[in-house]
Amino acid sequence: MKRIAFILGTIALALAGCAMTEQAATPLPVYAAGSLREALTAIAADHEARSGQKVALTFGASGLLRQRIEQGEGALVFASADTEHPQRLAARGGWAPPQVFARNSLCALTAAHISATPDTLLATLLRPDVRLGTSTPKADPSGDYAWALFRKAEAVRPGGYALLETKALKLTGGADSPKPPAGRGTYAWVMDEGQADVFLTYCTNAVASQREVPRLKIVQVPPELQVGAAYGLTQRSDAPRAARDFVAYLLSEPGQAVLQRYGFGRP
Template sequence: MRRLLLAATAVAALAACSSMHSAAPAASAEPVRVYAAGSLREALTNIAQDYEARTGQKVALTFGASGLLRGRIEQGEPAQVFASADTDHPQRLAAAGGWQAPVVFTRNQLCALTSDRVNATPDSLLATLLDPQVRVGTSTPKADPSGDYAWQLFRRADSVRPGAFATLDAKALKLTGGPDSPPAPAGRGTYAWLMDEGRADVFLTYCTNAVAAQKEVPRLKVVQLPDNLRVGADYGLGVRQGAPAAAVRFAQSLREPAAQKVLQGLGFGAPG
């Protein structure tokens, strides 16, 4: 009787194990095709590597300015997941049909990255930006949400100091994020390279980009925006309608604890 009970227990355990394995989704032979904002490069590269190791599912990552990526998708490129630095670009895909409405999966903030020749604090930042001798670098509006967020800052500045918008709109240097913007040399971060080259005295970019640039070029400084100029960025995640189950699973994983730990470890905010 004892041997019969042990055998029955073993059979039940094997059946449970078999059931668990059959329930686990199989990895697709085709990679999940993810188009993502350039500011997500380090985070999503790390997340995808971990995801591949855990699931066996390959992930193909394409990075760039969100507006330019949206244009490429509209022209027929086969993205299955779109991780944008705003919600507007994935929402435009959804409005045109063929994509699900985006959900916010992480957040960011705008910061000022300054050269070591600029002595700016949050309280003096607006005066620094308006100084005729200070060159202000931005990304390219409409092509890259980082540029759109910079122009939001300019509009906020106008409510603090009338006329500031016109001054900043005229002087801002659109140094990256556009269709003709030169890429950084291999192994260099875009913002560290541009500041190292002396292309701007202050660069308005995401705080995560600014911190990464300072790690690469320690003499650079990161200045937080004052409350009256603060601009936040909600990152939107869209999935193509009819995308393979593997793509849906990867998109879902970006809101789960493992991915969120990577994002927040690099300075991104929780989706809320």
């Protein structure tokens, strides 16, 4: 009887090992905000190296990704550039309440011919000859944060909100927004093509864009206009252990260190 029990136990362990190997070989579908592309790609590579679990990353505007998930696409983890979109998934049921895992802020990415400082940024944005680019509100949180900046501008310069809202060019983040060529960053490409003179985007995006197109300049948004971006993370309520392990690694000190290396703030 002991020998039979030993054999059965050995078989069970072998089957469990096969199941774990099969699970690791199946890529974990993770949907994430486009601004996380560099950082999350590095984190996924680190996670795979330490755990053996492959990760399939899908990047895009957070609002559009949420819609795709609601329409039945099989993401198991969703990392959004805000907390509203993952909260909407949680409210529908089947997703865990979101938790903030990173922070970002807005910067102005400007063409070489634009001379602006934090003190003169608002006056520059309001100039009729300056083309102002933003992402698309509702579809992409970056656009929503830009509109929040416009509302703050109203308190500094009465009438500023209406002027900024009217002139803002929604160049990225929408369902029909033109996509950059393969290998090009969205914001670097938009600015390199001369589609805007100033683009309001995340500071992490601005830094990446300047690396790609060095002649671009970055202007910090002054405190009275600054809008903080809180990034929300959620997973399916019935997600397998692989998803829970990836979320735990993203929240761990090594995962947070990678996010900081790419310019994100701690939660």
